Amino acid sequence: xxxxVLMGFMGAGKTTLGKALAKDTKILFQDxxxxxxxxQGKKISEIFAEEGEQAFREMETRLLESLQGQQKSRIxxxxxxxxxxxxxxxxxxKLGVVVYLKASKETILxxxxxxxxxPLLAGEDLEEKVSRLxxxxxxxxxxxxxxxxxxxxxxxxxxxxxxKEILK
Ligand code: S3P
Numbered sequence: 713x714x715x716x717v718l719m720g721f722m723g724a725g726k727t728t729l730g731k732a733l734a735k736d737t738k739i740l741f742q743d744x745x746x747x748x749x750x751x752q753g754k755k756i757s758e759i760f761a762e763e764g765e766q767a768f769r770e771m772e773t774r775l776l777e778s779l780q781g782q783q784k785s786r787i788x789x790x791x792x793x794x795x796x797x798x799x800x801x802x803x804x805x806k807l808g809v810v811v812y813l814k815a816s817k818e819t820i821l822x823x824x825x826x827x828x829x830x831p832l833l834a835g836e837d838l839e840e841k842v843s844r845l846x847x848x849x850x851x852x853x854x855x856x857x858x859x860x861x862x863x864x865x866x867x868x869x870x871x872x873x874x875x876k877e878i879l880k
Contacts, residue, residue: 713739713785714879715808719853721846722792722830723823724813725863725871730789732868733875743789747775756791760831769797776803793832795856796849804856809878812857813871816864817846 716733718726727743734741745756748771752759759768772794779788780803788807795801804810821842824833833841854860859878863871 715739715784715786715788716875716879717804717808717810718787718789718813719795719804719810719856720792720813720815721820721842721849721853722833723820723827724792724815725823726789726792726813729813729868729871729875730787733872734787736872737787737876737879739879740784740786741789742779742786744772744775744794745791748772748791751775755829757829757831757834765832769793773797773800773803776800776807779807792849795852801852801856805858810856810858811875811878812853812860814853814860814862814864817842819864820846 718730720726730741730743733739748759748768749755752771754762756768759771772791776794779786786808790804795804821839824830824842825838828834832845861871861874
C-alpha cells in the first residue's frame with residue numbers, strides 16, 4: 713500500500729481529509745504538527761513564541777528524517793510551511809505521493825478566520841497575510857507536488873474518492 717502526503721496552505725483541509733481517509737482505508741494517520749507538539753510537550757503557538765519559527769522549521773526537518781526510517785504506509789498531513797525548505801521537499805517526495813490540496817483564498821480565509829491558533833496569521837490584517845503567503849508558496853507547492861487536487865466546490869466524498877484512487 714502506498715503512502716500519501718497531504719500538503720497545502722493552512723486551512724486547506726489536510727487534517728480533516730486525512731483523518732476521514734484514514735478511517736475509510738484503515739491506514740495509519742499522522743499529522744506533523746501533532747507529532748511535534750507531542751514530542752515537545754508544547755503547542756505550536758508556544759514553540760513559535762518561545763523558540764521562534766526557525767527552531768520550529770528545524771523540528772519539522774528532524775521529524776521528516778525520523779519518518780523516513782519507518783517504512784510503513786501512512787496518510788501524513790503536514791504543516792503548511794513544511795515544503796519551504798528544499799531538503800524537506802525532497803524528504804516529502806520520498807515519503808509518498810505528495811498531493812497538493814488546492815483551495816481558493818476565499819475558502820482559506822473563511823476557515824482560518826474561525827481558528828486563532830496559527831502564529832503566522834495572528835494579529836491584524838488576516839487577508840493581507842493570507843494573500844502574501846499564498847502567493848509566495850504557490851510555486852513551492854506546485855514544485856513539490858506529485859499531484860494537484862482542486863478542492864473548491866467539491867463534496868468531501870468526491871475528494872476522498874479521488875484520494876483513494878491515488879492510493880491504489
Ligand atoms: C504553518 C502551518 C501550520 C503550523 C504552523 C506553521 C505554516 O499548520 O505548522 O503554524 O507555515 O503554514 P497547518 O497548515 O496544519 O495549519
